[in-house]
Amino acid sequence: MVEEWLARFDEDCRKRKIRLTAQRRAVFKALAEDLGHPRVEEVHQRLKKDWPSLPLPTVYRIVEDLIASGLIRRVASEDGPLRLDANMEAHQHLVCRICGRMEDWRDERWANVRAPSHLPNGFLAEEYDIRISGLCRACAAKKN
């Protein structure tokens, strides 16, 4: 699946006139391989192995570029640093309130939920981000 995503990445870059550099491809690949919504720092660590010289500020800049181009996105989180997601399809998130683990989940009933057409103050709805917080199996087990 990562291969497929990378192929689409290359194609999107060409189509949108985004210069396709080895660094950008590496950052995207790291995100496609880790769908656990990593922080920039974690992406940088993962890249260290194959690319020891890639500096953190460059990763930040690339991340901003890819977000601006709509190739990856930020994920809303309650704690600290920015979290990233290469999965651009509509999906929901499960967030463990103990360990912070965050996993994707897609359920058709929720994917098709839509807000009423009348929102307060003329707000125009575009996207629906549904976050279900609770306990992952591991943390629930520890608690009992």
Next chain:
Amino acid sequence: MVEEWLARFDEDCRKRKIRLTAQRRAVFKALAEDLGHPRVEEVHQRLKKDWPSLPLPTVYRIVEDLIASGLIRRVASEDGPLRLDANMEAHQHLVCRICGRMEDWRDERWANVRAPSHLPNGFLAEEYDIRISGLCRACAAKKN
């Protein structure tokens, strides 16, 4: 309404053996008065007026204490610094993708949405945070 919330704050502090200091009360009051999900820095600015000497690190510490005690909460956001909310009742959020403005909204149909009992990997759902992103009226007007 702020008065009512402050009264409940005092009571909660007494009940939970949380030492009721003037600083903590001031921070809570600032949050109760500004339900726009301010950042710590904004809370600090708002307090400057009545309490010019209150240092930012103290505001951070108090915020952490109140979160730990369940008297206020963090709000998930995609961008930058931590955002806070003194509204502990179930509600949804409308987030403008241009100006970042974030407002509360409560709709019974959504408030009562519940996930299916079977979530992946034995995840145990507790809370449902629904974020609707789009355009606020002002930004939608500017765009057209």
Next chain:
DNA sequence: TCTCATATGATAAATATTAACATATAAGAC
């Protein structure tokens, strides 16, 4: 291969958050 607009690497700076510790204060005991 050449050219040039744009991306990177290196460095510094700005912003956000947490830690450490001496002093001050809330809350219960007397």
Next chain:
DNA sequence: GTCTTATATGTTAATATTTATCATATGAGA
């Protein structure tokens, strides 16, 4: 009301996160 003590604050420094600057390097079209 005063005393006592555990805990919170203020001060300061440190760390973590993110952004800016600018000389050099490189992708992509000519």
